Amino acid sequence: MKKYLLSFALAFVSLTAFAQTDYEKVMTEKVAKIETAKTAEEFQALANDFHRIAGKDENNWLPFYYAALANIQKGRVLMQQGKTQDLDFIAGQAEKYIGAASHVAPTDNAEIHLLSKMAYSLKMMVNPQQRYMTDGAKAAEELKKAEKLDPNNPRIALIKAEDIYFMPEQYGGSKVKGMEMFKDALNKFKSYTSKTALDPNWGKSEAEYFVSQAK
Known part of the structure; x- marks a missing residue:
């Protein structure tokens, strides 16, 4: 048995x-x-x-x-x-x-x-003009929560760079500042290690693309 x-x-x-x-x-x-x-x-x-x-x-x-x-x-x-x-x-x-x-x-x-x-x-x-103070504010709050939990996360840095790069200048956007932020995100990708092979690891290729545009 x-x-x-x-x-x-x-x-x-x-x-x-x-x-x-x-x-x-x-x-x-x-x-x-x-x-x-x-x-x-x-x-x-x-x-x-x-x-x-x-x-x-x-x-x-x-x-x-x-x-x-x-x-x-x-x-x-x-x-x-x-x-x-x-x-x-x-x-x-x-x-x-x-x-x-x-x-x-x-x-x-x-x-x-x-x-x-x-x-x-x-x-x-x-509708960005109508929703900036509602959905836009909620987006900003979620980004703050993410950054507080994992300040060295390269995907957070990438999305922040996107926001600045594509935002109109009259609202605080800047192609120059955004490009510098893409470079910072790429540096973070080079040193960041995901917890497991299946954990989120996306975004590096996008950061590389934008950084390549500055050359």
């Missing part, structure tokens, strides 16, 4: 290890595509993939986080194309995943607050 129990235990451990390895393989593949995706359709496909993964792993904050990020990146692509009519809906979808990620994350999380900032910024861009 002991032999049967031992065999069962070993088989269970092997199956668990295999499932974990398979999960990490799929997650690693999908996470890598966050950096290479370019179109709204590609980001939507990723959001769908992470949604399915989250449904099988509801106690892990990362699939929810990446589902939110994919939605936000989809919205940012559409915003760059001047298609702002769907940004409220897309930001709302992202906020659902942000809420889920926040609920299961082990601690108050700078990465999640940064995503929340980005979602509010998307909403603001539907």
